[in-house]
Amino acid sequence: MNRDTSKCLLLALVCIVGVGVGGCRDVMPHALTWPAGGDVVPSHAKPPEGGYYSNWDPYAGTLEVIPVTDTNPVGTQHVLIATVLDHEGNPLPNRRVEWIIPEGGSVGGLVEVDESGLRASRGYKLTNSLAVSHTNNYDHVLTRGNDDPSDDIQLTRGQTWAVITSAEEGTTHVIAYAPGIYNWDKHKVFVKKHWYDVDYEWPPAATNPMGTDHVLATKVMKYTDKTPLAGYEVRYAIVSGPDAVLVPGERATANVTTDKDGIARVTLRQARPAKGVNRIEITVIRPGNEKCCKEPVTLATGETTKTWIGPDIAIAKSAAQRARVGEEFAYNITVTNPSGVDVTNATLSDVLPDGIAHVSSNPEARVDGQKLTWSLGTIRAGGSVKGTITVRAARTGTFENCATVAADHGLRARACATTVVTQPKLALTKTGPQEVIQCESIQYVLEVANPGDAPATNVRVIDQLPEGLTWKGERAVRFDVGTIEPGQSQTMRYQANASRTGEFENTAVASADDGLEARASHKVTVRKPQLVLAKTGPRFQYVGRNVTWTLAISNKGDAEARDTVLVDTLPAGAKFISASDGGKRSGGKVTWNLGTLAVNASRQVSVTLSGDRMGTLTNRASATAFCAEADAEASTTIRGIPAILLEMIDVADPIEIGANETYVITITNQGSAADSEIVIQCTIPDQQDYVSAVGPTKPSVKGNVVTFGALDSLAPKAKAVYKITVKAAREGDVRFRVKMTTSQTGEVPVEETEATRIYSTE
Numbered sequence: 001m002n003r004d005t006s007k008c009l010l011l012a013l014v015c016i017v018g019v020g021v022g023g024c025r026d027v028m029p030h031a032l033t034w035p036a037g038g039d040v041v042p043s044h045a046k047p048p049e050g051g052y053y054s055n056w057d058p059y060a061g062t063l064e065v066i067p068v069t070d071t072n073p074v075g076t077q078h079v080l081i082a083t084v085l086d087h088e089g090n091p092l093p094n095r096r097v098e099w100i101i102p103e104g105g106s107v108g109g110l111v112e113v114d115e116s117g118l119r120a121s122r123g124y125k126l127t128n129s130l131a132v133s134h135t136n137n138y139d140h141v142l143t144r145g146n147d148d149p150s151d152d153i154q155l156t157r158g159q160t161w162a163v164i165t166s167a168e169e170g171t172t173h174v175i176a177y178a179p180g181i182y183n184w185d186k187h188k189v190f191v192k193k194h195w196y197d198v199d200y201e202w203p204p205a206a207t208n209p210m211g212t213d214h215v216l217a218t219k220v221m222k223y224t225d226k227t228p229l230a231g232y233e234v235r236y237a238i239v240s241g242p243d244a245v246l247v248p249g250e251r252a253t254a255n256v257t258t259d260k261d262g263i264a265r266v267t268l269r270q271a272r273p274a275k276g277v278n279r280i281e282i283t284v285i286r287p288g289n290e291k292c293c294k295e296p297v298t299l300a301t302g303e304t305t306k307t308w309i310g311p312d313i314a315i316a317k318s319a320a321q322r323a324r325v326g327e328e329f330a331y332n333i334t335v336t337n338p339s340g341v342d343v344t345n346a347t348l349s350d351v352l353p354d355g356i357a358h359v360s361s362n363p364e365a366r367v368d369g370q371k372l373t374w375s376l377g378t379i380r381a382g383g384s385v386k387g388t389i390t391v392r393a394a395r396t397g398t399f400e401n402c403a404t405v406a407a408d409h410g411l412r413a414r415a416c417a418t419t420v421v422t423q424p425k426l427a428l429t430k431t432g433p434q435e436v437i438q439c440e441s442i443q444y445v446l447e448v449a450n451p452g453d454a455p456a457t458n459v460r461v462i463d464q465l466p467e468g469l470t471w472k473g474e475r476a477v478r479f480d481v482g483t484i485e486p487g488q489s490q491t492m493r494y495q496a497n498a499s500r501t502g503e504f505e506n507t508a509v510a511s512a513d514d515g516l517e518a519r520a521s522h523k524v525t526v527r528k529p530q531l532v533l534a535k536t537g538p539r540f541q542y543v544g545r546n547v548t549w550t551l552a553i554s555n556k557g558d559a560e561a562r563d564t565v566l567v568d569t570l571p572a573g574a575k576f577i578s579a580s581d582g583g584k585r586s587g588g589k590v591t592w593n594l595g596t597l598a599v600n601a602s603r604q605v606s607v608t609l610s611g612d613r614m615g616t617l618t619n620r621a622s623a624t625a626f627c628a629e630a631d632a633e634a635s636t637t638i639r640g641i642p643a644i645l646l647e648m649i650d651v652a653d654p655i656e657i658g659a660n661e662t663y664v665i666t667i668t669n670q671g672s673a674a675d676s677e678i679v680i681q682c683t684i685p686d687q688q689d690y691v692s693a694v695g696p697t698k699p700s701v702k703g704n705v706v707t708f709g710a711l712d713s714l715a716p717k718a719k720a721v722y723k724i725t726v727k728a729a730r731e732g733d734v735r736f737r738v739k740m741t742t743s744q745t746g747e748v749p750v751e752e753t754e755a756t757r758i759y760s761t762e
Contacts, residue, residue, distance in 0.1 A: 057180035091158020108166025211273030228262030241278030425452035439627035530557030554602035611638030640673030654757035
């Protein structure tokens with residue numbers, strides 16, 4: 001088996017073993033030992049033949065140890081920490097580190113090493129000069145067994161440790177060796193630990209008033225018995241902070257030798273008084289000995305701090321973040337001395353910005369225009385002074401007000417407070433129609449808005465209506481709006497009714513807290529159409545004759561009459577004949593839809609009826625339009641007409657001489673009224689002689705004239721028959737004449753003749 005094959009097999013076995021603990025990178029590449037308790041089993045540093053000369057841990061790259069060089073008092077213990085890193089600088093766990101103190105030239109020895117782990121091959125110490133440990137899988141805290149956590153040592157994954165000590169002065173040489181690192185230049189670290197029987201007390205950190213001197217004292221003594229060590233050099237150096245010097249020397253550095261008490265003193269003095277912190281580095285040096293060829297040795301380096309304090313002053317100012325115009329608000333000022341030193345000759349000033357007026361102050365200030373001043377005098381250490389300024393805002397805006405406090409030693413502080421001064425506003429608009437018909441409701445819209453930058457509270461709107469307008473029977477309309485936020489508005493609607501026509505103007509008023517008010521007016525003209533209807537017709541007419549009535553409608557108002565309708569109600573006893581202008585009959589009514597009738601416009605229509613009986617016909621008509629109506633009527637007396645028809649026939653025409661002839665006279669009242677005083681008078685021709693007469697009244701004969709007594713009345717459609725018998729006396733073509741008079745015909749008679757032929761046979 002060649003070397004490369006052995007290496008591969010070895011790594012394969014390592015990975016198999018290491019699967020449960022994180023993979024090949026995190027395992028001990030050559031230690032094929034299972035976790036097991038019990039006694040420690042020493043293991044080989046490197047794998048056996050076949051892997052020994054190869055890079056059997058390809059991950060390990062560098063060994064680091066801290067500290068590499070250090071100085072400690074004899075009898076103390078010192079911890080060395082080793083870290084095995086991969087080629088990218090990442091810590092590796094489970095890597096072996098050997099700790100070696102070579103024989104000769106070294107003092108002290110190993111006390112203990114890191115023995116943490118589960119394997120039997122975990123860390124162990126073979127002798128006081130040789131020990132083995134392994135880097136940890138997890139973070140650990142290494143304590144020194146005391147109650148002071150400040151000296152605990154924080155160990156991270158991939159680190160391990162060893163503890164050394166020495167009872168005598170000298171140097172301990174330690175070789176830390178990581179056998180898994182293939183590069184010989186990186187697998188060893190050489191450590192030097194110098195042990196001296198010397199201990200020291202650094203000057204404690206201190207706080208002093210600025211401008212005062214401060215003595216720094218460092219004590220050097222033996223560690224073993226605390227005996228003072230004289231003649232040791234202590235070097236002081238001011239590293240940072242306010243300008244200062246060390247006395248003696250008046251410089252930033254000073255070298256002082258310990259006295260018989262082992263104390264080296266130096267005075268720290270400020271170049272000029274100032275607050276701050278000086279950091280002073282202190283180095284203890286054991287003097288050299290030229291006679292025995294001993295070089296000076298730096299034993300320890302530490303530091304202390306000096307805090308210079310002085311009077312200090314601070315100021316805080318607060319105010320309401322928001323206020324309203326005209327509203328009072330307060331600025332609260334607190335001046336504080338947070339230091340441990342009194343502040344002297346303190347004065348406070350405050351200049352109020354334009355638009356902010358001073359009302360009062362507590363304590364009372366000296367007022368010079370917009371500037372307020374207070375003399376505060378001395379403010380004790382840790383003390384404070386409070387004050388209040390009461391002001392009033394005159395306008396809107398953002399106002400920053402700053403107060404300044406000043407005191408001795410150039411102390412000065414400033415604080416500001418910002419207040420946004422706002423103001424609500426009211427704006428009112430009122431809209432509605434310019435014109436309405438009286439019967440229409442007037443639709444009003446009110447909108448109240450807040451164009452300001454603060455809420456308007458307790459907003460109320462009152463609209464006082466003029467005489468002639470009402471809302472729900474009232475003359476005043478009220479709306480409680482409440483609060484209106486900036487930029488918001490509220491809309492209100494209501495309907496008013498007019499009791500008359502005319503022009504109406506009313507003003508609505510919006511009010512709110514802080515005396516806010518806004519007004520808005522609106523003017524409306526209320527109009528109304530007025531219909532006038534006239535109806536005319538004949539005063540009388542006869543039965544059966546047509547009667548025409550004329551209807552004239554006009555608009556005498558100041559608004560057009562919309563949807564005008566004219567209706568004529570037909571009277572009983574009349575017969576509808578016709579209607580003009582598109583009038584439509586339905587049942588007992590005739591209707592005309594006339595549409596819109598403009599102001600001062602008129603229309604004329606007619607309706608024709610026929611009376612079928614005597615009496616009075618009363619014709620009623622009505623006109624309606626939006627918000628207007630009118631009525632009219634007309635009467636016509638229907639009279640009857642007597643119309644007597646006179647008829648006469650001869651029964652035997654022609655007749656022979658000596659024969660009788662009868663004339664039948666029939667009167668018929670074809671009219672619609674009775675006729676009276678009807679008289680029938682017959683004139684017998686000379687060729688005939690009177691024989692007899694019969695009729696509804698008694699006849700009388702005088703000569704050849706037969707007169708019937710007057711018939712008192714003949715009803716309409718009634719008849720009366722008269723008969724006169726005569727005897728033919730002579731031959732001839734004769735005319736029998738009848739004459740009728742009535743009360744209707746007056747003195748003008750109605751005449752009728754009948755021709756009769758009388759013949760002779762001889």
